[in-house]
Amino acid sequence: MNTFDSLMQGFSFAMTPENLLYALIGCLIGTALGILPGIGATAGIAILLPLTVGMEPASAIIMLAAIFYGTAYGGTITSVLLNIPGEGESAITCIDGYQMTRQGRAGVALTTAGIGSFIGGTAATLALVIAAAPLSQLGLMIGPPEFFCLILVGIALLAGLVGRSLVKGLISAVLGLLIAMIGIDPVAGAPRFTFGSEHLLDGISIVPVLVGIFGLGEMLYNAGGTAARPAAPRLRQLVPTGTDIRRAAPAIGRGTLIGSVIGLVPGVTSAISSLLAYSTERKVSRFRHELGTGAIEGVAAPETANNSHSNAAFVPLFTLGIPASPAIAVLAGAFLQNGITPGPRLFVDNSALIWTVIASLFIGNALLLLLNVPLVGLWTRLLAIPYSVLSALIFGFIVIGSYAVNNSIIDVFIMIFFGIVGLIFRRLDIPLAPLVLTLVLGPVMESALRESLQISGGDFSVFTTRPIALIFLIIAAVILTGSIFGSKFKRKAHLPMDAAA
Amino acid sequence: MKKKIAAAATALVAALLVSSCAQPQTTTTGASEFPTKPMNMVISFAAGGSTDVGARLIAKGLEDKLGQPVVAENKAGASGQVGNSALVSAKADGYTVGTVSLAGTLLSYLDPDRGASYKGDSFKPVALYVQDPQVFVVSPNSPYKSLEELVAAAKADPGKLRVATSGIATQDHVAKVLFEEMSGTKFAPVHFSDGAAPATTAFLGNNVEILITNVGDVKDMVANNQARVLGVASAERNDFLPDAPTFKEQGYDFELASSRGFVVPGGTPDDVVAKISDAIGDVMDDEETIKQLRDMNLTPDFLGHAEFKKLWDETESSFSGVLERVKADL
Structure with missing residues (x-):
């Protein structure tokens, strides 16, 4: 039986009313979990896993997989409407998404994110169908040295994120790196900056920091009473215009590519995909000067990238048996619980089941689109709640969310602390994007560097003798020199205008 | 499969003998009535991992055997250290049981850099259920x-x-x-x-x-x-x-497994420890439990509190002998 027949058979199993219902339930639960910060896909799947014991294996896996990608979309809703990142992967969406909300374009942002997620997810699943085995080899080719150079590309893109003031951008970036240093260091195993607290041995959890800086920081800033508060958009403002679609399309394309490729690499979270997609837009988009002020590309690219990442992350599980992320690891538990072994023999031993699950990935992405686009109007009604009431609700919400990450009150204090940091950043006009980038990329860059050097026995040539690593290194160098010289010319060109303004 | 169950049963009988020898007829009323209220289980790893799923499986079995709800709570972080700290600060009355990964727990208190708030005698081993x-x-x-x-x-x-x-x-x-x-x-x-x-x-x-x-x-x-x-x-x-x-x-006399078990705070009465240990032994007699553990690729292996303590002490001395050299092996 060829791939197409297998897939069609998969669709016929996945389209039974029962399985469709499970996919729908999964999408709904996932979206709801994604809305609450702190409780992400990993916890959601883990909590529901025991309930699936009596179910058909295919139905159980369909429902749990739907929760997995549903959470990614739920996080977008709060990022855009309330400036609260539900998960690390939607943090960067806050920047332009929330600005769009303040301009009354919340509906457009959410609709675009929904469409982008659908396209990104579907494209990554198609890639899984067509070329799962070769793609998994590509994922394996990205070892620690290649990964380190890829992260360097991300750090080089930082230059595009710093905004008008280099100093302020660097303050933000360096603070992110400093936060990332807390915890047991991967080199010598010694605790760094933990002040004797075992709660800091694992480092500071990213979600409370982001929720504090974006969510609480914004609330505190608004409490000053100067900022324009977002208003609920009218119905006709929900639909993207022709211009919106024309501008979002290339960003969605780039986001799909970035997410699908990075998702193949086991151990890389989707937050990295969405950050790289956003940074890339800041560098290459035709409207890059508008990013940060409510540009549609700033929503479309990262949201597309994180969904295509989530779907591409199934490739290493299906073909190598490696769970690429914690959430996928829990999902792999569901496979094991049903007596199915993820890995290269999956397509041979459990062919019918695996094609049903793949078909359900397509169906789930479509369901999410059908579910969320009509609901955008409902979500945006949230903004009609008087701000005094809404802000109290949000505060309760983010306290619970921060606590839920580790069941730890310390995370709540961390969230509040970074809320104050967020307020100071806003008062001093320091950009948030560089901090998010270094906070997420810092730790992975450090371990990748160390692992690479252990593999090579301390020889730095490992970064230049491996072809893929070298390519990434050259790209990073080009971006860096480009932004150094580019900014020099730009400054000259814009000098009179800036002076006039 | 049958061999494993037989081994588990033998271990259980051994554990029962040991525990009955340890305290002849002097069981206090506390232990014979234990438990009279719901118990807590501190799971020192994140929800969804195999430690969590395995521990919840045993918790469910314990509810049946002891007739009281067992409420599981995840306290993850620092390779189990956060959960261990929470456990040792709980009341030593047997109503709070914690999970341990033996190696992770040993390394956390043997290594002074980790700043653990507990030592070996902060725990009483109850039972071991997996040796991988x-x-x-x-x-x-x-x-x-x-x-x-x-x-x-x-x-x-x-x-x-x-x-x-x-x-x-x-x-x-x-x-x-x-x-x-x-x-x-x-x-x-x-x-x-x-x-x-x-x-x-x-x-x-x-x-x-x-x-x-x-x-x-x-x-x-x-x-x-x-x-x-x-x-x-x-x-x-x-x-x-x-x-x-x-x-x-x-030709290498090398035995080392990732051992997962249950512990209670150090001051817990021995008869209560024995009672929980025996109940876990009963849970591990259940064929369905063994099957579910094996489905998660875990190797079920029951040790009662006395044998678990012995393994704990042996592993501790072997680890503390090499820890300095391990930390220098960068």
């Missing part, structure tokens, strides 16, 4: 077909062959150092501080020659012909890998 032996694996294309060939190659060029571990000063890393000292070899460590998945990826991508991990993590890789086992660090061959030789068969 350490394994050394190489790629199926590797020239090394046995430990002997690997050791010969390592001796010819010390420090050249690379070993992936799931982080510095973890059990995988201790296993590496213990084997090196036993065989007179030296391997280059590559520590993957983000755990087993990145280490496995680097192994499959041929970035390292050897991977040290547990049977449960390589069972599927072996079935898929992605890995060849050179040695299993258990007394007998593991049911999951019947074709894989043990270290013992190849």
Whole structure:
């Protein structure tokens, strides 16, 4: 039986009313979990896993997989409407998404994110169908040295994120790196900056920091009473215009590519995909000067990238048996619980089941689109709640969310602390994007560097003798020199205008 | 399968004998009535991992055996250290039970850098339910077909062959150092501080020659012909890998497993400990529980409180002997 027949058979199993219902339930639960910060896909799947014991294996896996990608979309809703990142992967969406909300374009942002997620997810699943085995080899080719150079590309893109003031951008970036240093260091195993607290041995959890800086920081800033508060958009403002679609399309394309490729690499979270997609837009988009002020590309690219990442992350599980992320690891538990072994023999031993699950990935992405686009109007009604009431609700919400990450009150204090940091950043006009980038990329860059050097026995040539690593290194160098010289010319060109303004 | 259950049953009988000898007829009213209210279980790893799922499975069984709800709560962080701290600060009355990964807990208090708020006597071992032996694996294309060939190659060029571990000063890393000292070899460590998945990826991508991990993590890789086992660090061959030789068969007296069990705070009365331990033994007699553990690629192995304590002390002395050298092995 060829791939197409297998897939069609998969669709016929996945389209039974029962399985469709499970996919729908999964999408709904996932979206709801994604809305609450702190409780992400990993916890959601883990909590529901025991309930699936009596179910058909295919139905159980369909429902749990739907929760997995549903959470990614739920996080977008709060990022855009309330400036609260539900998960690390939607943090960067806050920047332009929330600005769009303040301009009354919340509906457009959410609709675009929904469409982008659908396209990104579907494209990554198609890639899984067509070329799962070769793609998994590509994922394996990205070892620690290649990964380190890829992260360097991300750090080089930082230059595009710093905004008008280099100093302020660097303050933000360096603070992110400093936060990332807390915890047991991967080199010598010694605790760094933990002040004797075992709660800091694992480092500071990213979600409370982001929720504090974006969510609480914004609330505190608004409490000053100067900022324009977002208003609920009218119905006709929900639909993207022709211009919106024309501008979002290339960003969605780039986001799909970035997410699908990075998702193949086991151990890389989707937050990295969405950050790289956003940074890339800041560098290459035709409207890059508008990013940060409510540009549609700033929503479309990262949201597309994180969904295509989530779907591409199934490739290493299906073909190598490696769970690429914690959430996928829990999902792999569901496979094991049903007596199915993820890995290269999956397509041979459990062919019918695996094609049903793949078909359900397509169906789930479509369901999410059908579910969320009509609901955008409902979500945006949230903004009609008087701000005094809404802000109290949000505060309760983010306290619970921060606590839920580790069941730890310390995370709540961390969230509040970074809320104050967020307020100071806003008062001093320091950009948030560089901090998010270094906070997420810092730790992975450090371990990748160390692992690479252990593999090579301390020889730095490992970064230049491996072809893929070298390519990434050259790209990073080009971006860096480009932004150094580019900014020099730009400054000259814009000098009179800036002076006039 | 049958052999395992028989072994578990034998262990249970042994545990019962030991516990009944330990306190003849002097059972206090406290223990005979225990428990009279709901119990708590502190799970020191994140929800969804195999430690969590396994512990919840036992918690469910305990509810039936003891007739009281067992409320599980995840306190994850710092390889179990956060959960351990929460457990030792709980009231020592048997109503709070915690999970431990033996190696992780030992290493957290043996290493002064970790600043743990507890020591060995802060815990009373209750029962062990899983022992997942350490394994050394190489790629199926590797020239090394046995430990002997690997050791010969390592001796010819010390420090050249690379070993992936799931982080510095973890059990995988201790296993590496213990084997090196036993065989007179030296391997280059590559520590993957983000755990087993990145280490496995680097192994499959041929970035390292050897991977040290547990049977449960390589069972599927072996079935898929992605890995060849050179040695299993258990007394007998593991049911999951019947074709894989043990270290013992190849002349190395090397036994080390990732042991998962339950503990209570140090001051808990012995008769209460025995009662919980026996109840866990009863749970482990249940064929369905054994099957569910095995479905998660875990090797069920019950030890009562006395045997668990013995294993604890033995492992502690073996670890504390090498810890300094492990930490220097960067």
